[in-house]
Amino acid sequence: MLLKLVVGPFQANCYIIGHRGTKQSLVIDPGGDVHRIVTALGRAELRLLYILITHSHVDHTAGAVELARITGAPVLIHPLDEHGLDFRPHGSLYEGQEIRLGSYSISVIHTPGHSPGGVCFHAPGAVFTGDTLFAGSVGRTDFPGGNHDLLVEGVSRKIFPLGDDLRVYPGHGPASTTGRERLTNPFFRLAQAG
Numbered sequence: 001m002l003l004k005l006v007v008g009p010f011q012a013n014c015y016i017i018g019h020r021g022t023k024q025s026l027v028i029d030p031g032g033d034v035h036r037i038v039t040a041l042g043r044a045e046l047r048l049l050y051i052l053i054t055h056s057h058v059d060h061t062a063g064a065v066e067l068a069r070i071t072g073a074p075v076l077i078h079p080l081d082e083h084g085l086d087f088r089p090h091g092s093l094y095e096g097q098e099i100r101l102g103s104y105s106i107s108v109i110h111t112p113g114h115s116p117g118g119v120c121f122h123a124p125g126a127v128f129t130g131d132t133l134f135a136g137s138v139g140r141t142d143f144p145g146g147n148h149d150l151l152v153e154g155v156s157r158k159i160f161p162l163g164d165d166l167r168v169y170p171g172h173g174p175a176s177t178t179g180r181e182r183l184t185n186p187f188f189r190l191a192q193a194g
Contacts, residue, residue, distance in 0.1 A: 001025075002126070003040050004169070008032025010059035013171055015128060018046045019102030026050040026101055027073075028121060028128050029171060030063035037063065038070055050099060053077040054130025055115040056084030057143075060171060078110060081117030093119050109158050113151020114139035120159060126167040127159060127178065133168060135176035138187045152187060160188075 001018035012031035019025065025046035030037055041048055048071040051064055056077065064075045065087045074090030082089060095110040099121075109120045114131045118139075121128040131139035133155050141148040164179025182188060 001044065005033065005036055005040060007036065008059055008062055011172065012059045015169060016040055017101060017123060018044055019104055022102035023047055024049050024101050026052055027067065028052045029054055029060040029130065030067045031059045032062045034063040034066045037067060048073040049101065051075045052121060054171060055118040056081035060130065061085060078117030078119050081115050111154035111158060113141055113147050113154055115143065116145040122162060126169055127162065128169045130171040133159065133181060134170045134172065135174050136185055156188060
């Protein structure tokens, strides 16, 4: 089960992944509107196990503390992005980590570039890319700690090899597929031509 909420003043995508059998769930990037997230969890009768953060920018983290307080779920982020938070997370995410949700396994992929500790989450049939990869674009790299070459390399070497059929669920805007982005995203066509 996948629910998408567009939250906060920056209209960030917040995702709820739920396991129908166990009713376990996780939330990716609660950037605001916590009451809407909690309501969606309640309507689906889901029990929140984890709050996962793709990177430390406020439009993806603003609701994390309140959501953790209400649900008791831990907030997890890559250690290289902890310094960008105005709160202390409950735990860390790292390359290759597997997060279990019922029979699902969600793996953590470290993709620095938009931020030093940026991560993507590979779930069955999908990849949640935060601000690393968008439909037709990539995240800004002019913030402190940003690195365009690292971002393009991370997507090219870690995301695209997962196959062309994955749904790409970005931190802003519409969904896409890995195949569509590999073939048509101008940032990667330029990298391949160069």
